[in-house]
Amino acid sequence: MKPRRTNKLLVEPPASATGDIAFNLIIFFLVCASVQPDSGRSQTIPRSDEQQQEEQQDTNIEVTLTPNVVMLDGLRREDAEFFGLLQEKLLNKVRDEDRVVIVKSEPNTPYSRWIKFTELIEQAGGIITIQTEEEVIIAQ
Amino acid sequence: MKIKRKQPQADVPSMAMGDIAFNLLIFFVILARAQDDSHLQWEPAQVTEVQNSGAAKVSLVIDSKNKYHINGKQVGAVQLTPIIKSLLGNAPAGERIVLLKVHKSAPAMFFEPAIEAISEAGGDMVHILEQTR
Numbered sequence: 001m002k003p004r005r006t007n008k009l010l011v012e013p014p015a016s017a018t019g020d021i022a023f024n025l026i027i028f029f030l031v032c033a034s035v036q037p038d039s040g041r042s043q044t045i046p047r048s049d050e051q052q053q054e055e056q057q058d059t060n061i062e063v064t065l066t067p068n069v070v071m072l073d074g075l076r077r078e079d080a081e082f083f084g085l086l087q088e089k090l091l092n093k094v095r096d097e098d099r100v101v102i103v104k105s106e107p108n109t110p111y112s113r114w115i116k117f118t119e120l121i122e123q124a125g126g127i128i129t130i131q132t133e134e135e136v137i138i139a140q
Numbered sequence: 141m142k143i144k145r146k147q148p149q150a151d152v153p154s155m156a157m158g159d160i161a162f163n164l165l166i167f168f169v170i171l172a173r174a175q176d177d178s179h180l181q182w183e184p185a186q187v188t189e190v191q192n193s194g195a196a197k198v199s200l201v202i203d204s205k206n207k208y209h210i211n212g213k214q215v216g217a218v219q220l221t222p223i224i225k226s227l228l229g230n231a232p233a234g235e236r237i238v239l240l241k242v243h244k245s246a247p248a249m250f251f252e253p254a255i256e257a258i259s260e261a262g263g264d265m266v267h268i269l270e271q272t273r
Contacts, residue, residue, distance in 0.1 A: 105252065
């Protein structure tokens, strides 16, 4: 009589290891899920005195942003020509205070557009300062 | 003759260790999620060049619904400056980084007050952006 062969090839993983497997899977998916962008662009917004600001307001370059239009010193410009024109204006300005570019944005200007133009201003050598609508105190 | 009483066995079954670890992990994950801002919905704007931001104490998010969040907690526009000031404390220059994460379509009426608040609180602002592919 021939002895029966037992099939020992199929071996199940030990049940006690399932906890460890689950643990490692959780760690893996957590690491995958928590990848957040952490790179970007640093920006320093200079703060100046109101008096000094008033004196310099006429000499500073002014950029006005709307959702579709960009204006350089009050003149409407095409997005593509903006960088070159700004570079020309900043060409002979050496002192920091002369290179200040005042950025005014309409309330509905999207952030992506604001970032695009402030990046161009910095690349052209300008120092960005923002001008928002001033609060008006009404005497009662 | 004295009959010895059997001492009752009250050990934690080693089989349950995996489940205990699992539950502990879930507990700490939920605790950690309450402090960070990874659960907030926002998409970064794109630029041509980006740099590494470094470690920051404060993270200010303007989400897709134009709501302000500091370190994961929703705050009002008026509270921005005092909260950022208190979080930065007396940290020296270079350690006053504030990450500004603004949803790409957020309008100026929401992100400009945030920029002003960071500037007023004396923070070093870093816009978190994505590099154009």
